[in-house]
Amino acid sequence: MHQNTHTQSVQEFCKTNGISQSFFYKLRKQGKAPRCMIIGRRRIISSEAAQEWREAMESDA
Numbered sequence: 001m002h003q004n005t006h007t008q009s010v011q012e013f014c015k016t017n018g019i020s021q022s023f024f025y026k027l028r029k030q031g032k033a034p035r036c037m038i039i040g041r042r043r044i045i046s047s048e049a050a051q052e053w054r055e056a057m058e059s060d061a
Contacts, residue, residue, distance in 0.1 A: 006047040007037075013045045017054070032056075 013034070014021050027033040034053035036043045 007044045008047075008050065010036075010043050010045065013050060017050075 008016065010021060010024055014024050019027075024033055034045050035049040036045055038044070
């Protein structure tokens, strides 16, 4: 079964969600960033992980 999942780089994720990359890495250090996959040297965020992160951030607000 083939699953079509959209992914974003950290830079794309930050631009899409209106946050800086430094804030992303601050969240990551705190354990509050979205789940990431590491492909080679790249850190990739799936659309599912991004959606889960947005929902968690909304519930924390």
